[in-house]
Amino acid sequence: xxxxxxxxxxxxxxxxxxxxxxxxxxxxxxxxxxxxxxxxxxxxxxxxxxxxxxxxxxxxxxxxxxxxxxxxxxxxxxxxxxxxxxxxxxxxxxxxxxxxxxxxxxxxxxxxxxxxxxxxxxxxxxxxxxxxxxxxxxxxxxxxxxxxxxxxxxxxxxxxxxxxxxxxxxxxxxxxxxxxxxxxxxxxxxxxxxxxxxxxxxxxxxxxxxxxxxxxxxxxxxxxxxxxxxxxxxxxxxxxxxxxxxxxxxxxxxxxxxxxxxxxxxxxxxxxxxxxxxxxxxxxxxxxxxxxxxxxxxxxxxxxxxxxxxxxxxxxxxxxxxxxxxxxxxxxxxxxxxxxxxxxxxxxxxxxxxxxxxxxxxxxxxxxxxxxxxxxxxxxxxxxxxxxxxxxxxxxxxxxxxxxxxxxxxxxxxxxxxxxxxxxxxxxxxxxxxxxxxxxxxxxxxxxxxxxxxxxxxxxxxxxxxxxxxxxxxxxx
Numbered sequence: 175x176x177x178x179x180x181x182x183x184x185x186x187x188x189x190x191x192x193x194x195x196x197x198x199x200x201x202x203x204x205x206x207x208x209x210x211x212x213x214x215x216x217x218x219x220x221x222x223x224x225x226x227x228x229x230x231x232x233x234x235x236x237x238x239x240x241x242x243x244x245x246x247x248x249x250x251x252x253x254x255x256x257x258x259x260x261x262x263x264x265x266x267x268x269x270x271x272x273x274x275x276x277x278x279x280x281x282x283x284x285x286x287x288x289x290x291x292x293x294x295x296x297x298x299x300x301x302x303x304x305x306x307x308x309x310x311x312x313x314x315x316x317x318x319x320x321x322x323x324x325x326x327x328x329x330x331x332x333x334x335x336x337x338x339x340x341x342x343x344x345x346x347x348x349x350x351x352x353x354x355x356x357x358x359x360x361x362x363x364x365x366x367x368x369x370x371x372x373x374x375x376x377x378x379x380x381x382x383x384x385x386x387x388x389x390x391x392x393x394x395x396x397x398x399x400x401x402x403x404x405x406x407x408x409x410x411x412x413x414x415x416x417x418x419x420x421x422x423x424x425x426x427x428x429x430x431x432x433x434x435x436x437x438x439x440x441x442x443x444x445x446x447x448x449x450x451x452x453x454x455x456x457x458x459x460x461x462x463x464x465x466x467x468x469x470x471x472x473x474x475x476x477x478x479x480x481x482x483x484x485x486x487x488x489x490x491x492x493x494x495x496x497x498x499x500x501x502x503x504x505x506x507x508x509x510x511x512x513x514x515x516x517x518x519x520x521x522x523x524x525x526x527x528x529x530x531x532x533x534x535x536x537x538x539x540x541x542x543x544x545x546x547x548x549x550x551x552x553x554x555x556x557x558x559x560x561x562x563x564x565x566x567x568x569x570x571x572x573x574x575x576x577x578x579x580x581x582x583x584x585x586x587x588x589x590x591x592x593x594x595x596x597x598x599x600x601x602x603x604x605x606x607x608x609x610x611x612x613x614x615x616x617x618x619x620x621x622x623x624x625x626x627x628x629x630x631x632x633x634x635x636x637x638x639x640x641x642x643x644x645x646x647x648x649x650x651x
Contacts, residue, residue, distance in 0.1 A: 231259035372503035377519025378490035386487035392607030394444035416587020433477035470498035505541035512555035548573035
């Protein structure tokens with residue numbers, strides 16, 4: 175099932191990690207638990223009876239008897255001896271520091287002009303909220319509170335938000351810089367410049383995986399650092415590249431593994447973040463998360479900054495995982511088989527992209543529509559390409575010519591460039607790669623992309639027209 179074989183940190187039993195609770199980041203490393211019983215023993219310090227834990231808010235030693243006294247913040251276990259301490263830990267996880275709040279509340283009474291942007295330090299002096307990246311230790315928080323209010327503050331009283339509420343501390347506005355750390359976001363790019371490219375179509379059998387693998391491999395062959403992410407539970411990307419991996423996108427999304435620990439270098443300049451059937455279980459995890467459409471972006475943004483391009487292979491569905499992929503991406507490449515039913519899929523993609531822009535407030539756009547399985551001898555293929563050019567203008571790319579070599583390459587675990595270099599299909603994919611690089615290096619949408627963008631907006635507003643039957647106009651329909 176794609177789990178990780180590990181040894182239980184409590185009882186030493188070997189087992190396969192299958193659930194989120196079985197893996198916990200602790201003290202700069204990971205602890206593993208084969209069962210709920212071992213997890214409970216770990217929470218009690220590995221002892222039975224009167225085992226004591228230390229409250230992370232007030233440093234008090236206490237026996238954790240209630241479920242509410244153990245909480246997980248940012249993937250780490252914390253202890254809270256009381257509801258007040260638990261509330262404090264939750265608020266601190268959101269970026270609120272008691273020292274900052276107490277100092278800001280006491281400053282007007284002392285005639286100070288501070289606005290809350292400066293946080294007093296326990297040893298004197300101050301630091302700006304921008305410099306305050308992590309919550310201070312409990313002792314430092316209590317000391318800072320005591321200095322700000324002009325009296326000695328016992329450690330236990332630092333865990334009482336109700337007392338601060340009486341001082342008006344809750345109403346103090348906090349600057350964004352003093353809030354919780356935000357995940358690194360890829361730099362903003364002009365419209366029409368792809369960097370994080372989602373290969374997506376609601377219709378199956380249009381060559382999405384082949385296109386994603388070929389584009390990623392082509393970019394890597396052009397000396398670009400590429401991360402290929404498989405967001406399809408079928409895991410066909412790994413098969414196509416002849417690569418196997420124990421860790422996958424599931425472990426990154428659900429278990430919180432670092433992206434670098436789950437990726438595998440499959441070709442020079444090409445890293446793969448694979449998927450398998452366990453990714454289907456990630457849908458349940460995402461459904462219960464706040465901001466569930468942005469979990470993938472939160473997990474991958476920092477690692478993606480190390481690559482020139484990120485290519486995402488999406489499944490043929492409107493799933494929560496695909497919504498995450500589209501929110502993470504800045505551009506969409508739509509492979510369209512040269513038949514009428516695939517054109518219907520394009521219409522659905524247009525609506526989905528429009529909803530992501532309007533409802534999820536993420537500026538993703540259709541960068542290109544790529545006709546695949548093109549056979550110039552077939553009338554339907556010629557009419558399909560003509561229809562796409564009519565409705566998408568220059569955003570309709572040159573078609574990928576049909577070739578049996580394209581279907582044979584995955585069986586050998588090779589890309590089309592390795593298996594059949596110099597064939598028409600390989601040359602067609604290289605043309606797509608060169609156009610992606612050209613768009614990026616040009617750094618601007620330009621007149622050509624501007625015309626394409628106008629065509630895309632027209633297609634979104636007139637979605638029914640975008641799926642007009644090929645050849646209908648010529649036939650006078």
